[in-house]
Amino acid sequence: MADRGAARRIARQKPVERPPELQATSGEAAASSLELDRLIHERMRLAIVSALAVAPSLTFAELKQILGTTDGNLSVHARKLEDAGYVTVMKSFADRVPRTEYTLTAAGRNALERYVGHMEDLIRMMKGPER
């Protein structure tokens, strides 16, 4: 099942301009009040989870093409997501060629939803009350 919630939230999110006078103080407050998921805060892992959120599953080759990365880099980060239970890996053979297929788990989808929520909260906090 392709992504629904996260994709819709991201689509609605608009760029936010923060008043310059709030930059120094509210930044520290926001940083301390938000507990980011460090696992998907890393760009490559965030990209893997985001790509899998809109596709039922993606093969290793498809992910590599979408993310424009190397075999080694993708393997390392995908393994960390697999260890955390954010993605599942299915290995098979297609015409005698090994095929590795990744699927986002419910935990992974929830993690992405939380992460998007944190980013939105952070932007709102920086923007401050509407004047």
Next chain:
Amino acid sequence: MGKPLRAQEPEPLHRRAAEDLSFIRATMARATPLTAVPGWGGVAMGVSALIAAGFAARQANPAEWLAVWLAEAVLALGIGGFALVRKAFRAESPGLLHAGKQFAGNFVPPLLAGALLTPVLYRAGLAGHLPGLWLLLYGTAVTTAGAFSIRVVPIMGICLMGVGAAALIVAPSAGDLFMAVGFGVIQIGFGLLIARRYGG
């Protein structure tokens, strides 16, 4: 003397957050072209092309023949555009909508070239070459736009280009037959394949 060196200021958190959201959105967009092309829309376009080919073959003079195919072109583009937008909105995915726009953006230029060349060839008395030209340019449009889509889309484009080339080189007099094969049979075949495998 140059300006005094300043310590690099840390990136504001809200900017990093906005960049992260943009990054997520862009990644989703890259991952969703897999399903942006409307299969059922292609089938409907193919059926309308088969009907138009039947009408066009019965026309006695080139002006009426051209009118039939121009009307069909408008109808087919309307069907295709509607199907593309409908599929993107039904999927409720911003990535798919982005992919649809990307597809359309790469699809249009070869069609514009065809629109410009059509009156030129017609006035030069070369209407018999129009089917080959249309198929060749439509195939080019599908191939270039399909570079951002699933593999079957550019393959369909290459097939259309092949039919167009055959119409131009082998038998310009059998234009309606080539139009029926290219715009009709090929689009219906690939449309069914896309609809079944890639969600409509």
